[in-house]
Amino acid sequence: MTEINEASVRAEVRAWLETNWNPALGLVEWRNKLCDSGWGAPHWPKEWYGRDLPVGLVPVVDEEFARIGAVGVAKAGIRTLAAATILAHGSTLHKEKFLRRILTGEDTWCQLFSEPGSGSDLAGAVTRADLKGNKWVINGQKVWNTSAHKAHWGLLLARSDWDARKHKGLTYFIIDMKQPGVQVHPLKQMNGHASFNQVFFTDAIVEPEFMIENTGDGWTVATTTLMHERRGADGMRSLASGGGRQGRIYEEEKAEIATTMEPYKWYPQRAGRVDLVMGRARETGAIDDPVVRQEIAKLLIMSKSAEWTARRARTAQEQGRPQGPEGSLGKLIASHVARAAARVHTSITGAASLLSGEDGPLNGTIAEILISVPACSIAGGTDEIQRNIISERVLKMPKEPSVDAEKPFRDVPRNITSAAS
Amino acid sequence: MKFSFTSEQEEFRSILRRFLEGKSPTKEVRRLMETDGGWDRDAWKKINQEIGLTAVAIPEAYGGQGFGCSELCIVLEEAGRTVLCAPLFASTFAAYTILDAGDEAQKKALLPGIASGETVATVASTEESGNWDPESVRMTATAAGGGYKLDGVKSFVIDGHTADLIVVLARTAQGLSLFTVRGDAAGLQRKLLKTIDTTRKLAKLTFTAVDATPLGPVGGAAAPFARTLTRAAVCLANEMVGVAEKLRESALDYAKMRMQFGRPIASFQSMKHKQADMLVDVEMAKSAAYYAAAAVDDGDSDLPAIASLAKASASDAVLQTAIHTIQIHGGIGFTWDNDSHLWFKRAKSSEVMLGDAAYHRELMMRRWAA
Ligand SMILES: Cc1cc2nc3c(=O)[nH]c(=O)nc-3n(C[C@H](O)[C@H](O)[C@H](O)COP(=O)(O)OP(=O)(O)OC[C@H]3O[C@@H](n4cnc5c(N)ncnc54)[C@H](O)[C@@H]3O)c2cc1C
Numbered sequence: 001m002t003e004i005n006e007a008s009v010r011a012e013v014r015a016w017l018e019t020n021w022n023p024a025l026g027l028v029e030w031r032n033k034l035c036d037s038g039w040g041a042p043h044w045p046k047e048w049y050g051r052d053l054p055v056g057l058v059p060v061v062d063e064e065f066a067r068i069g070a071v072g073v074a075k076a077g078i079r080t081l082a083a084a085t086i087l088a089h090g091s092t093l094h095k096e097k098f099l100r101r102i103l104t105g106e107d108t109w110c111q112l113f114s115e116p117g118s119g120s121d122l123a124g125a126v127t128r129a130d131l132k133g134n135k136w137v138i139n140g141q142k143v144w145n146t147s148a149h150k151a152h153w154g155l156l157l158a159r160s161d162w163d164a165r166k167h168k169g170l171t172y173f174i175i176d177m178k179q180p181g182v183q184v185h186p187l188k189q190m191n192g193h194a195s196f197n198q199v200f201f202t203d204a205i206v207e208p209e210f211m212i213e214n215t216g217d218g219w220t221v222a223t224t225t226l227m228h229e230r231r232g233a234d235g236m237r238s239l240a241s242g243g244g245r246q247g248r249i250y251e252e253e254k255a256e257i258a259t260t261m262e263p264y265k266w267y268p269q270r271a272g273r274v275d276l277v278m279g280r281a282r283e284t285g286a287i288d289d290p291v292v293r294q295e296i297a298k299l300l301i302m303s304k305s306a307e308w309t310a311r312r313a314r315t316a317q318e319q320g321r322p323q324g325p326e327g328s329l330g331k332l333i334a335s336h337v338a339r340a341a342a343r344v345h346t347s348i349t350g351a352a353s354l355l356s357g358e359d360g361p362l363n364g365t366i367a368e369i370l371i372s373v374p375a376c377s378i379a380g381g382t383d384e385i386q387r388n389i390i391s392e393r394v395l396k397m398p399k400e401p402s403v404d405a406e407k408p409f410r411d412v413p414r415n416i417t418s419a420a421s
Numbered sequence: 422m423k424f425s426f427t428s429e430q431e432e433f434r435s436i437l438r439r440f441l442e443g444k445s446p447t448k449e450v451r452r453l454m455e456t457d458g459g460w461d462r463d464a465w466k467k468i469n470q471e472i473g474l475t476a477v478a479i480p481e482a483y484g485g486q487g488f489g490c491s492e493l494c495i496v497l498e499e500a501g502r503t504v505l506c507a508p509l510f511a512s513t514f515a516a517y518t519i520l521d522a523g524d525e526a527q528k529k530a531l532l533p534g535i536a537s538g539e540t541v542a543t544v545a546s547t548e549e550s551g552n553w554d555p556e557s558v559r560m561t562a563t564a565a566g567g568g569y570k571l572d573g574v575k576s577f578v579i580d581g582h583t584a585d586l587i588v589v590l591a592r593t594a595q596g597l598s599l600f601t602v603r604g605d606a607a608g609l610q611r612k613l614l615k616t617i618d619t620t621r622k623l624a625k626l627t628f629t630a631v632d633a634t635p636l637g638p639v640g641g642a643a644a645p646f647a648r649t650l651t652r653a654a655v656c657l658a659n660e661m662v663g664v665a666e667k668l669r670e671s672a673l674d675y676a677k678m679r680m681q682f683g684r685p686i687a688s689f690q691s692m693k694h695k696q697a698d699m700l701v702d703v704e705m706a707k708s709a710a711y712y713a714a715a716a717v718d719d720g721d722s723d724l725p726a727i728a729s730l731a732k733a734s735a736s737d738a739v740l741q742t743a744i745h746t747i748q749i750h751g752g753i754g755f756t757w758d759n760d761s762h763l764w765f766k767r768a769k770s771s772e773v774m775l776g777d778a779a780y781h782r783e784l785m786m787r788r789w790a791a
Binding site for chain 2: 114117118119120121124143144187188189190192196291292339346347349350351352353354355356357358359360364367370371374375377378379382383384387400402403404412413414
């Protein structure tokens, strides 16, 4: 076997793309080719649509896709969390049924973890899962579930055992969202978008084979999902690949962005759009203001260091070494960057930063940053929870004494009337 | 300098608080912010008949109540607490401009209407640059016949699309000058701007040969308008600390009520520290805002620096408090139905209104480092 390195990967993917890439193909048709060749998710296992490529070489593949303008597999959103969770914990059936359609973008996913009474305290979930006959019956409510109104499938954390301790009574399911027992109500956010939802279950059904791992393993599986969510917490940039190029596939990708990807439209803004800072500073002349320059410089130092911290963590991983503490910091750092970026955008754009829609600079993008950034330090685990994780798991500081983790869950004090028996 | 509220002032505050909480519950704020006008003319008249808000600091000779800036700032702080949707700040700003720049006849003619709430007035000084320094003004006024004609564009004009009377800052051959223009003047095009803070509307005004009447001596606006801007900054700082304190209180109430991990989130030390920091920020900003209002009433010669200090302090404090408040609410704080964002957005718009913190720190340093 020849050695795999940057040059060999680049040559191989380039040759493959030059032979196969064709913008006249349909989006799903092309993505199926990517699944078959393994170039769509090259770091995935060979037997599941990948090529076992080290993570560190994936950017080389991305660069070659970008160079030729090739569309990639569906990447954005909760589907990536679904894929990671299924790859780590799913059965062969799960992998066969779901992975390909995740990559082709045919299926959309949502994450059904948070509840009105349990957000930071996810393990306090009270949505019930009861085994009746040979089916799981689900009752209860979830909330803040991004793209649940678009989703075909949901990653569900539910309580199957009320006598077990809090973290031991949970089970993880894949639930069909398109069934009568599942009701989805979009919730409007402070930035005017409605990308997250309330989800109500009334005797919703889960087939037994759609449980992931075993009953009582829900918390362990959820931890995998959360770890991937927190790792991927950098800002999405542009979703489109075409860059103004023509072709059927670009049209279909645009349509996908406008429909299934619509809930993620504002996600780049919530990360602060550091990429817009220098351009805006030049346009407005703020680049010559010594005070603003200092603020921009501080932001760039922070965001570059954040990028390199993430790269350090990836490099360790790709070399098969355990990640150091740098691997647990990304989510918290992303919040710092987003908040600093919002401040800098305000300094640069001044009063005009208030103007939204067509009245505002960049069609209101700056204003949208200011009212979207607050989500960054809440979604996917709040900054405070990240600090707890860093201090307790990385720094091994003593845990806060727990008042609820050691007793049977039915005896734990809760603040909302729950579906508990 | 005497620097605490008298029992009469405290009494005034508590009456106002009850009054404004009744007039401006968030349900009413949400109703008005969805309208293009942003406020309700009948309700505004009624508020002024019942208690008199814009009248507070207008001298009795011009139909006002003749109180000082401290009393006016109590009104603004309480209005900030309820994010009152009304042309209060705009009319206050305009009334101060007329008091500072107008001649006796103009004050007699213009102020009683503003004091009664009959006339809604505003100030149009900033242009599309968003720069609050009067020196940046480009709009020109040219003598024509016996009067003046205005040409140019003003932006970020508070309630500019609904005001009956607009005080405009423009350039003439003699220098910076103020003018009054009727809201419905021919050649004046008014456009409501889309902004993130719909609780206080901003407009863009395009003037094409609009007839205007000089306010005070032509070419003599720089000094009086500088005084006005100073007082306006003090007023806004006081409104902002009202916004900040309300945010802080709502975060505290929520933290005490919300349970996670089997206990109130308020029992987590990180939440306590955040609340303590918020209290420090808000109390410091309040002290600066109150001190600045007292400095206006005392005729303190250092007022311009003190006013900028108060505005800078309030800008930083209100924004930080707003960010913490949403954070403490978690997911629900990011929703439209939760009220936090109403205050958050008012905080954001006030932060940059009349100049951001960096701008005011620089103004302060120009005085104190000179
Ligand atoms: C834009 C957005 C998208 C989201 N998408 C999804 C989704 O797709 N699926 C899903 O399941 N959820 C989703 N969420 C929910 C999100 O994960 C929760 O909002 C978050 O975990 C916080 O939970 P909470 O809202 O219940 O706040 P709470 O947990 O009530 O937190 C309130 C405050 O208390 C603090 N706090 C709580 N516990 C502690 C502690 N132990 N120590 C110190 N401070 C503490 C928090 O940091 C916060 O400041 C989304 C949220 C947002 C804003």
